[in-house]
Amino acid sequence: MVGTYVEEDVVDEDVRVEEGVVTGLDAVSPITDLENRGEDNEKELKDMRLRIEELENELAKEKGASTSLLTLLAELVDLELRxxxxxxxxxxxxxxxxxxxxxxxxxxxxxxxxxxxxxxxRNKKGDAGISIVKGDVANLLARIEELEADVAQIQAHVQKGNERLRVSQNKLDVALGR
Incomplete structure (x- = not known):
């Protein structure tokens, strides 16, 4: 094995490889190649700017629609509470x-x-008249107690209603941001 050598591939330094493509061999000068790439990049950049503007316009429209919907929802809640x-x-x-x-x-x-x-x-004298009056008085007292119970029940309902009114008013004030 003495005297044996291995040849290595000679790489031409003038030939460049960019992204898997050999450049500099197609008779287009490197400057022209760079200029062409710059124009492509500018076009892509311009397209991207236009797309960004479109997206920003769409976003502004959606924000406006969302604001309108939220305003309408607040008005609806206000009307329901009222x-x-x-x-x-x-x-x-x-x-x-x-x-x-x-x-x-x-x-x-x-x-x-x-x-x-x-x-x-006054009209009736005697025990019979007194017992009738006592019976009437007892009946009247029972009726008065019934009516007082009705009054107490109605007052309880009014108190419940007042409490519910206060709660509803508080909710309305919170909803209206007072």
Missing amino acids: SKLTRKDNKLGKARADLAQSENLATTNSRVKKVEARERS
């Missing part, structure tokens, strides 16, 4: 009117029964 509040106000007004009417009826009924009891006691 509607609920109005219904609650109407119910409370009716409950108050019913309560006032019941109280007036109870007061009137009590007065009438007392007057009737007095008249009976």
